[in-house]
Every structure is written in C-alpha cells, then in structure tokens.
Amino acid sequence: MKKRAKQFFDIRFALSSGFVLGLVMIGLIWAGLSFHLSEARDHALKGAEQNLSNLARTFEEHTVRSIQEVDKTLLLLRTAYELDPDGFDLGSFTSNPYFLDNLTLQVAMIGPDGMMLATNLGKTATPVDLRDREHFRVHQQRIEDELFISKPVLGRASGKWSVQLTRRLSGPGGEFAGVLVASLDPRHFSRFYEAIDLGPGGGITLVGTDGVVRALGGDIGEPVGRSVLAGPLFAALAKAGNGGYQAEGPADGAARLTAYRTVRGYPLAVAVSMAARRVFAQPDHDRARYTAIAALMTMFVLAGMLLGVRHHRRLAGSQAARQESEALAIRKSRELEATLEHMSQGIMMIDAGREVAVLNRKAVDLLGLPEDLALGRPRFDDILRWQEAAGEFNSDPEVRDFVANGGIGEVGRFYQRTRPNGTVLEVRSVALADGGVVRTYTDVSARARAEAELAAALDRAEAASRARGMFLAMMSHEMRTPLNGVIGMASLLGGTRLDAEQRRYAATLRESAEHLLQIINDVLDLSKLEADRLELRNERFDLRKLADGVLEILAPAANEKGLRLETDLDAAAPRWVEGDPSVLRQILLNLAGNAVKFTDKGSVTIRIAPDSAMDDDAPVEGDAERPVRLSFAVEDTGIGIAEENLPLLFREFSQVDEGTSRRFGGTGLGLAICRKLVARMGGWIDVQSRPGAGSRFHFTARFGAAEQNMGAPDAPEDDGRFGELEAEPAGPPLRILLAEDNRTNRLVIGTLLEKLGHHVHAVEDGALAVEAVQTAPYDLVLMDVMMPEMDGLEATRAIRALSSPCATVPIVGLTANALPENAAAGRAAGMNAFATKPITGRRLGELIREVGGAHGKPAVSAAPAVHKGAILDRGTLDRFIADIGAATADDIVRVFLRDTQERIAAMPAQVADRGPLVRDAHSIKSAAATLGLTAMCDVAARLEAQASSMSPDALACSIDDLGRAFVDARRALPETLKAD
Known part of the structure; x- marks a missing residue:
C-alpha cells in the first residue's frame, strides 16, 4: 500500500513539475519574444530618429549657407550702389556666369516708387509695378536693416515662382531709396532634397515661421505656397525650436516620423519626414516570423507536456521522465540555434582552445566566409588565415598587426574595420569565465557614410573660407591700386605751386581718398580678425612717443576746433614695453579720432596707467610672456552718448543713430575692430558716457617687459605736411633700382625718386633686375611683386642666391594685396621690408631710411583709377x-x-x-x-x-x-x- 502510494505521489509530483516547467517555458518564450520585438522596434525607431535628425541638421546648414550666399551678394550690391548711386550698374555685377549660379532666378532693383529699375534678365517689355509686393512694402514702411524672406510669389519679370530675399536701399541721408531683390529658386532646395531617398511617404519641407511652405522634396503631399500653420509641425515648434514628433499626415492619414530644426538666424524651419511603415518594416516583418516560431515552440512545449503526462502515466517510472527531459533539452538547443540564426548581429563564440563553438548565419554573411569553412567547429586560426589570404586586412595596418598577434587581443574592447567590399564592421569582444570569448559583428556602414558626409561638409566649409581669402586678396589689389594713384597724385599736386583755393581742393582730394582707404582697411581688418589671420608683432616701443604721435596726427583737425590734446602717462607705468605698436596705435587713433570728431570744444586726453584691476583676473594663455598689464583711457568733453545707445557701439556696421552717421560719417566698423584687437591683446574695452558731458573709452592690454631707456633720443619725425617734398634728401643720395613692368609707372616713380635726390635705374621685369644688380652696385631695390616672366618673389630669391655683395642689397617689396600671407611670402623670399599699396610718402620714406639709409620722403606710385568718358580727359x-x-x-x-x-x-x-x-x-x-x-x-x-x-x-x-x-x-x- 505504501509502495503504491509512493508511486502515485511520484507520478503526481512528476506531472506537476512537468506542467509548471512547461508553463514557465511558454512564458519565457513569449516574454523573450516580446522583449526582442520591443527592442528591435525601439532600435529601429531610435535609428530613424537619429538619421532624420542628422538629415535635418544637414538641410539646415545647406539652407543657411544658400541664404547667406545670396545675402552677402545683396550686401555687396547695396554697398556698391550706396557708394556711387549714379554710376551703379546692376548688369555689370550680374553678368558673370558664376554669379549666384543655380541659386536665383533673377536679381533686381526696385526704385522708391515701387517700379522695377533694373534686372539681370534684361529690360522688360512693359514697366513692372511692384508696389503691392510684400517684400517692397516691408522695407518702405520700416528702416531696420534686415534681410526679408518672402512667401513664394510668381515673378512679374521672370514669370516663375520664387522666394524673394530683399535688402533695403538707403540714400545719402538715410531716406528710403528702393529695394534690392534676389529671387531665390525653390527648385534649388528641391533638387538638393530630392537627392535624398526617404522612401514612399517621406520627404523634406522648408517652411517659414508664418506657416507657408517655401520648398519641398519627396512624397510629402504639401505643395509650395500652402500654409501648414495648423499642422503638427508648428505645434511641435511652439514647444521647442529643434526636435521630432510622430503624427498622421493630413493628406493620406499615414503615420510619419518627423525631425525638425529651426534655421538659425532666419524665420525658417526645415522638417524631414519618413513613413512609419518604412521605419518599422523590418521589425514588423520579424514579428510575424518570430511569432510563428514562438507559436511553434509553444506547441512543442505543450506537446512535450502532453507527452510527458502520457509517458508518466504509461511507464510510471523515473526513466521515462529523464528521457522526456533530455528530449526537451534538445528542442531548447534547437530553438536557441534558431534564435541565433535570425539575430541582426553576427555572433562568434571562441572557446579556450581557439575553436569556434558558435557561428551564426549573420556572422558568416557579414564576414563573407565560405560555407565549408563555417561547418562544424572550425578553428579560429583557420578563419584568420582565410581572411588574410582573401585580403581582408590589407587596407588597415592596425588591424593587420592585431591579427598577426592572434586576432583576439584584449577582451572588453571594440574596434572598426572596413572590408574590401566597403562594409564597415564594428567588432566587440566579451570574455567568458572558461577563458573563451564571445565576439559580435555589427554592420555600421550607414553610420560611417554619415560621418564621411559630415567630414566632406567640413572640407567644403574650409574651401569656402579659402575662397573668401582669395576674394579679399583680389579686392585688396583692385581697390588699393587706383587709390594709390589718387593719393600719390594728390601729394604731387600739393607739392606744386598752388593758390590757397587749389591747395584746399588738393587737400580735400587726398583726405577723401585716405578716408576711403580707411574704410577698405577696416573691412579687411575685420575679415582678418574674424578669420583669426591677424598676427601680432612683438617689438620694443616707447608708449609716450606712440601716444604723442597719435595726437600729432590728429592735431590739424583739433586745431581747427581749438581743442586741447594731452597725454597723461602715469609715473608708475613703464615707458618702454614689448608688443605690437601698430595695433595699439590703430586702437588709440580710432578712439582719439572719434573723440576729436565728436568734440566741438574742450579737450581730448589719452591716459596710460598700470592696470590693478587685472591682478584679480583669472590667468589666461600668454600671461607669462606678457606680464605688463596696462590701462588706457581716451577722454573727451564732446557730445556724449545716451545710455540706451551704449550697447550698439561695439557692434559691426552700427552707429548710435542716423543723425550721427549723416553728420560725421563713418562705417560703424572702427569700434568693432577695436574690440576684437583689444581681445587679441589679452584685454577688454568699455565706455562711460552721458549726453553733453563727454565720453571715456577705457581698455586694457597685456605687454611684454622691456628694458627701460628713458634717456634715449627720439627719432626724427616727419612733419606730415601735405604734398611737400624736400628739395634734398637728409642723407646722401642713393642708387636705387626700380623693377616695374609698366613703363608709364616706371617713369612716374623714377621721376618722383629723382625729385628726392636719388639716382634711379628702372627695369621692366624680375629677370632684368637680377642682371642689373650684377652689373652695377645699388643701395636699394624697389621690387614690384606682380610682374611677367619673372615675378618679384622669384627675382628676390635669385638675387639672394648670388655671391656677395650682390646678394646683400636691400630689397623692398611693393604690392596692392593686403593679406598677411603676402608679406610673409615676401620675407620668406628674402625681402628686407614689405609695403602694401596705397603707400604714403611718409611710409615710403620710413622704408628707405630703414633699409637704405636715406632720410628723404619718397613719393608713392600707383595704378591710376579708371575713368569713363570721352576719348581724352x-x-x-x-x-x-x-x-x-x-x-x-x-x-x-x-x-x-x-x-x-x-x-x-x-x-x-x-x-x-x-x-x-x-x-x-x-x-x-x-x-x-x-x-x-x-x-x-x-x-x-x-x-x-x-x-x-x-x-x-x-x-x-x-x-x-x-x-x-x-x-x-x-x-x-x-x-x-x-x-x-
């Protein structure tokens, strides 16, 4: 009886245990399936969101660059117009075949009455009235200098849909003078967008903050010009400027994932959408397959449970239970193998003996292994040898060395390698307790392509920066060359016998040319500062002498107003320091020049003192080389500045009000440049001012310590009188060789030098200059840099390669290109000094004194300005x-x-x-x-x-x-x- 009871109990226990185990297995199967499918869906969602976000960022950058390119062109055209409204010719600017290539449909100018004045499409058959256009009215009704971006409109001149980018034109007095219009082609963006395959239901939309679609690409369903203000995009934009969301499309009701970004600096946003069915296509496909497998496994488990019950009932013994358990283990192993075979990652498990215990199908496909090598339990070393023979590691020396050392290395690490077919694999290794390793392989080719595209975008940005530098060099040469002629001829005219009225006219001519030159210098300085291309010199100089020299330059203007100019050097401040005197002079001259300009009576004072406030500052890079910290102040008793206008002072192209601009002129660049220069010198700048009580501009700077030499005699100063040339040089006359390819310019420069008392021999190119220095001794060579046959740099190098004394003759390079690399190239070639045109008589005299030993004041040569008119003026x-x-x-x-x-x-x-x-x-x-x-x-x-x-x-x-x-x-x- 007891034996039967025990058998009955054993059977019931076995049945209960088998039933519970079966339920647990079914629960694990479905829980594991649910977890895997959820993970796969989340992974697909995150990948799509990241991809869409990256695309949105790319399209944002493309939009910003396109609009900035058009805006820069509008600003350039406006500057040309405002400099010479009567002589402005829109066609001459737009006739270049590369002018805004593929960006715009037309560029036009609208007069203040709303009528189109000019367009690059040529003359229209009938007058075009644009007074009703929003892009005209918005500038007519307000004076703010802002770029306006319109809704899509049908052009009356071009006959095409376009987005208008406009800038206000102002007259000499600031009055409304019309509008410059660039008609941006929406297809420019559409072509770029359509190059990206987002699949059915996906697309890209460029929309304004007013809700109107500007451009689109793909299968998005929203036409250009339609308002989407009530759609989900603007609901998301109201919460955050950048982000993403999921919503149903208004046209087809299909669910979409969307990433959006607000275009920085402009009232635009870009949205990139992809159909949800495409994002989840693979997870949904896997769901059906894995569900079928799970159902089959569940049926197996249920069948096993049923068989177990029958088996226990039939045999009523432990042997049957053990056999059923072994069969169940085999099925579980197969199920595990099936799961491994269908994973999205490749898996390889290597045991301690370097045999491959597990190798799933994905790993075989990703590695490109032959089927016979993947059968059974291959040796890991056999796989490595096959990969080496197939050239898998030839392109990556680091991976090749890694394989040579065993191919496993440190566990817990990962690396990437590129297969010969272009697939990029991410390989991770995890150690097992028995000494083996589990390695996973993931295809990251898409991510690698995105990184490569980003690197290419950076390369394009660098290329744009280089193009900008070339443009600045060209503009420097083309603008400085005629200015050099104007200033030089005005100087020569002032040195002739003139009556008072003629002398005043000549002085006004030179002052106007020098003012224009200062504007050009300001723009170029600002560009160099923004590109971080301005290099500071380090030389010893006298602070008091520099400050006095600044006030001496301003003395004529101050004397006309009866102003008192003073320099106050604190007794505790060093007189001699090391730094860049030209930069400090530029800052002081700008601040003191403004003070003289805006002061009608009283005084202007430059104060220099040690800066105790900088002692508490956090140390910055370069403090050890620049231990001297000084405070500078420029004080005046002028008109002062209202407190609300102080924040505008140091902004680029900004002045406190239109009345100031009309009365005193200026570009609004000077103080912005001062702020950047002061920052380069390790300091800061601020201002205190009240209307009617004057202003105090204060800045700090760091300098190197210098040996004090208070008793050293000052070098003789040029008296600065306009247009005068000394009858004889202060020193002995020099033998000067002039190398200049233009015969007319050679004779003009030679005449000027001969008036200074020097002996001049002129040649027409660099090769003749090299021959000349070998046939006669010269005290100085003036070398034009741009010459045919052999340019000035090549000629200088050839002269320096000669035997002494020919190789040691001083050489001064002359050019109209203002970028610092031009001077660096001249010095690298062996030039003793380098001067940028237009060059003043004082500057040329300084160069001759510096390198040739003379003390005269040579004049300036320049290419004269080009005029339009009759055959002969x-x-x-x-x-x-x-x-x-x-x-x-x-x-x-x-x-x-x-x-x-x-x-x-x-x-x-x-x-x-x-x-x-x-x-x-x-x-x-x-x-x-x-x-x-x-x-x-x-x-x-x-x-x-x-x-x-x-x-x-x-x-x-x-x-x-x-x-x-x-x-x-x-x-x-x-x-x-x-x-x-």
Whole structure:
C-alpha cells in the first residue's frame, strides 16, 4: 500500500513539475519574444530618429549657407550702389556666369516708387509695378536693416515662382531709396532634397515661421505656397525650436516620423519626414516570423507536456521522465540555434582552445566566409588565415598587426574595420569565465557614410573660407591700386605751386581718398580678425612717443576746433614695453579720432596707467610672456552718448543713430575692430558716457617687459605736411633700382625718386633686375611683386642666391594685396621690408631710411583709377603734365605709345595662354588712365576683366576694339607730346 502510494505521489509530483516547467517555458518564450520585438522596434525607431535628425541638421546648414550666399551678394550690391548711386550698374555685377549660379532666378532693383529699375534678365517689355509686393512694402514702411524672406510669389519679370530675399536701399541721408531683390529658386532646395531617398511617404519641407511652405522634396503631399500653420509641425515648434514628433499626415492619414530644426538666424524651419511603415518594416516583418516560431515552440512545449503526462502515466517510472527531459533539452538547443540564426548581429563564440563553438548565419554573411569553412567547429586560426589570404586586412595596418598577434587581443574592447567590399564592421569582444570569448559583428556602414558626409561638409566649409581669402586678396589689389594713384597724385599736386583755393581742393582730394582707404582697411581688418589671420608683432616701443604721435596726427583737425590734446602717462607705468605698436596705435587713433570728431570744444586726453584691476583676473594663455598689464583711457568733453545707445557701439556696421552717421560719417566698423584687437591683446574695452558731458573709452592690454631707456633720443619725425617734398634728401643720395613692368609707372616713380635726390635705374621685369644688380652696385631695390616672366618673389630669391655683395642689397617689396600671407611670402623670399599699396610718402620714406639709409620722403606710385568718358580727359592730362613737367611728360607719352603699340600687336598670339594678355591689358588700362585716355582705359579694363572667359572669336573682337581705341587715343593726344 505504501509502495503504491509512493508511486502515485511520484507520478503526481512528476506531472506537476512537468506542467509548471512547461508553463514557465511558454512564458519565457513569449516574454523573450516580446522583449526582442520591443527592442528591435525601439532600435529601429531610435535609428530613424537619429538619421532624420542628422538629415535635418544637414538641410539646415545647406539652407543657411544658400541664404547667406545670396545675402552677402545683396550686401555687396547695396554697398556698391550706396557708394556711387549714379554710376551703379546692376548688369555689370550680374553678368558673370558664376554669379549666384543655380541659386536665383533673377536679381533686381526696385526704385522708391515701387517700379522695377533694373534686372539681370534684361529690360522688360512693359514697366513692372511692384508696389503691392510684400517684400517692397516691408522695407518702405520700416528702416531696420534686415534681410526679408518672402512667401513664394510668381515673378512679374521672370514669370516663375520664387522666394524673394530683399535688402533695403538707403540714400545719402538715410531716406528710403528702393529695394534690392534676389529671387531665390525653390527648385534649388528641391533638387538638393530630392537627392535624398526617404522612401514612399517621406520627404523634406522648408517652411517659414508664418506657416507657408517655401520648398519641398519627396512624397510629402504639401505643395509650395500652402500654409501648414495648423499642422503638427508648428505645434511641435511652439514647444521647442529643434526636435521630432510622430503624427498622421493630413493628406493620406499615414503615420510619419518627423525631425525638425529651426534655421538659425532666419524665420525658417526645415522638417524631414519618413513613413512609419518604412521605419518599422523590418521589425514588423520579424514579428510575424518570430511569432510563428514562438507559436511553434509553444506547441512543442505543450506537446512535450502532453507527452510527458502520457509517458508518466504509461511507464510510471523515473526513466521515462529523464528521457522526456533530455528530449526537451534538445528542442531548447534547437530553438536557441534558431534564435541565433535570425539575430541582426553576427555572433562568434571562441572557446579556450581557439575553436569556434558558435557561428551564426549573420556572422558568416557579414564576414563573407565560405560555407565549408563555417561547418562544424572550425578553428579560429583557420578563419584568420582565410581572411588574410582573401585580403581582408590589407587596407588597415592596425588591424593587420592585431591579427598577426592572434586576432583576439584584449577582451572588453571594440574596434572598426572596413572590408574590401566597403562594409564597415564594428567588432566587440566579451570574455567568458572558461577563458573563451564571445565576439559580435555589427554592420555600421550607414553610420560611417554619415560621418564621411559630415567630414566632406567640413572640407567644403574650409574651401569656402579659402575662397573668401582669395576674394579679399583680389579686392585688396583692385581697390588699393587706383587709390594709390589718387593719393600719390594728390601729394604731387600739393607739392606744386598752388593758390590757397587749389591747395584746399588738393587737400580735400587726398583726405577723401585716405578716408576711403580707411574704410577698405577696416573691412579687411575685420575679415582678418574674424578669420583669426591677424598676427601680432612683438617689438620694443616707447608708449609716450606712440601716444604723442597719435595726437600729432590728429592735431590739424583739433586745431581747427581749438581743442586741447594731452597725454597723461602715469609715473608708475613703464615707458618702454614689448608688443605690437601698430595695433595699439590703430586702437588709440580710432578712439582719439572719434573723440576729436565728436568734440566741438574742450579737450581730448589719452591716459596710460598700470592696470590693478587685472591682478584679480583669472590667468589666461600668454600671461607669462606678457606680464605688463596696462590701462588706457581716451577722454573727451564732446557730445556724449545716451545710455540706451551704449550697447550698439561695439557692434559691426552700427552707429548710435542716423543723425550721427549723416553728420560725421563713418562705417560703424572702427569700434568693432577695436574690440576684437583689444581681445587679441589679452584685454577688454568699455565706455562711460552721458549726453553733453563727454565720453571715456577705457581698455586694457597685456605687454611684454622691456628694458627701460628713458634717456634715449627720439627719432626724427616727419612733419606730415601735405604734398611737400624736400628739395634734398637728409642723407646722401642713393642708387636705387626700380623693377616695374609698366613703363608709364616706371617713369612716374623714377621721376618722383629723382625729385628726392636719388639716382634711379628702372627695369621692366624680375629677370632684368637680377642682371642689373650684377652689373652695377645699388643701395636699394624697389621690387614690384606682380610682374611677367619673372615675378618679384622669384627675382628676390635669385638675387639672394648670388655671391656677395650682390646678394646683400636691400630689397623692398611693393604690392596692392593686403593679406598677411603676402608679406610673409615676401620675407620668406628674402625681402628686407614689405609695403602694401596705397603707400604714403611718409611710409615710403620710413622704408628707405630703414633699409637704405636715406632720410628723404619718397613719393608713392600707383595704378591710376579708371575713368569713363570721352576719348581724352584734357584736365587729367594737363594735371599730369603740371605734376611732372612738360619734358618728362613728353618722354612718358612717347614711351607709352611705343609700348602700347607693341603690346597690342602681340595680343593675337596670346590667345592660347591668356595670362600675359591679361597683364598687358592691366598695364595699358593703368597707363591710359594716367594720361586721361578714358575711352581706351575703359576698353582695356573690359578686356582685362573678361579675357579669361571669352571665346577666341570674342577675344579677337575685343583686341580689335582696343586697337581702334589706341588709334583714337593717338589722334586725340596733342602733337607736341607725340613728336619724337
């Protein structure tokens, strides 16, 4: 009885245990399936969100760069218009085939009455009235200088849909003068968007903060111009400027994932959407498959449970229970294998003996292993040898070394490698307790491509920065060269016998040119500071002498107002320091110049003292090299500034009010540049001011310690008198070699130097300069940098390679390019000094004293400005003859006629290699402008600007035009100047 009871109890216990175990297994199967499917869905969602966010950021950057490119062009056009409204020609700016290529449909200018004045599409058949356009009315009704971005409109001139980007035009008095319009082509964005495959139901939308769609791409269903203000995008934007959301599309009701970003700096937002069915396509596909597997496994478990019950009932013994348990274990192993085979990651388990115990199908596919090698339990070393033979590790030396050392290395680490087929694998290794390793392989090719695209975007940004630097160099040369001529000729004119009224006119001419030069310098300085390309020098200088020199420059303007100028150097402040005197002089000259400008009576004072407030500052980089900390203040008794306007002072292109701009002029760049320069010198700048009570501009700076030499005599100063040349140099006359490719400029510069008492020998290129220094001794060489055949840099290097004493002759380089790398290139070539045009008489005199030992004040040579008008401007020619004398003018004209005839005759043979032709056109333009041959100057200028892009036939016609202009010019010149 007891035995039967025990057997009955054992059977019931076995049945209960088997039933519970079966339920637990079923629960684990479905719980594991649910967890895996949830993880797969979350992984797909996160991956899609990250991908959409990255795309949104990319499209935001593309939008910002496109709008900034158009806005910069509008600002450039506006600056050109406001400098010369009467001479402004929109067509000349937009005729370049690369002008806003593929960005805009048209660029137009609207007058203050709302009528279109000009467009790059050419003249319209009928007048175009744009008074009703929003982009006109918004600028007409307000004076703020802001870029306006319109809704999509149908252009009345272009006949195409476009988004208008506009800037206000202001007259000389700040009045409304019209609008500059760039019609941005929405297809520019659409083409870029449509290059991205987001699948059915996906797309990209560019929308304004007003809710109106500007551009789109893909299968999004929202047309351009439609308002989506009531949609889910703006509900999300109201919560956060950047983010994402899920919502149903209003058109098709399909669920979509969307990432959006507010376009920085503009009233726009970009949204990238992808259909949810595409995001979850793979997880949904896996759900059906895994559910079927789980159901099958559940059926197996239930079947096992049923079989177990029957087995226990039939056999009623422990042997049957053990057999059923073993069968169940086998099934579980198979189920595990099935799970491994369908995982999204490749798995390889290597035991302590370096045998591969587990290798799933995904790992075989990702590694590209042959089927026979993946069978059974292959050796890990056999797999490595096959991969090496297949060239899997050839492209990555680090991975090749890793494999050579066993291919496992440190566990708990991961690395990436790229297969020969381009697949990028992320490999992770985890140690097992028995000494084995589990390794996973994940395909991260998509992520690697995204990283590569980001790197390419950075490269493009760097290329844009380099292009900007090249543009600045070109603009520096093209703008400084004519200014050099204006300032130089004004100086020569001031040195002639003039009455008081003529002298006042000449002085006004030079002051205006120097003011324009200062504006150019401000813009270039600001660009160099923003690009972090301004390098500070480190030299010993006298603080008091520098401050006194600043006030001496301002003395004429101060004397006219009866102002008192003072320098207050605190007794505790060192007189001699080490730093960049030119930067400090620029800051003080700007601040003190403003003080004189805005002060009608009283005084302007520069105060210098030790800066005790900087003792408590946190140490910054460079403190050890710059231990001297000084405080500077520029105080005046002028008009003062209202407190609400103080924050505007140090902003770029900003002034306190329009009345100040109209009364005193200026670009609003000076104080912004001062702020950046002070920051480069390790300090800060601020201002205290009240209306009617004057202003106090205060800044701090760090300097290096210098040996104090209070008793050292001051160097003689130039008296700064306008237009005067000393009859004789203070030192002995020098033998000067002048290398300049333009014959007219050679004669002009030579004449100026001879008036200073020097002996001048001129050559036309660098090769002749190298020969000249070997045939005669020279005290100084003035070397133009840009010359044909052999340029100034190459000639300097050749001279330095000669034997002494030829190799040691001082060389001064002259150029109109203002970027610092040009000076660095000159010094690297062996030049003793380097001067940027326009160069003043004082600066050239300093250079000659520095490198040649003379104390005279040489004049300046420059390419004259190009004028438009009749064949001959007799006034210009008469002034030229009066400046240099009739005899010298005769020589110059004869040389000009011979040289120009030879250059024009040689041009047809230069059609293939157009570099010499462009240089010859530039030289002819410069010389013709000097002699007042305005028509010929215009033709040469056009040839210089367009020769590189002309067809051979068009170029031949332009050369013929220049020849005819030369014939007309020869006839127009007085006979007395043409006689040999």
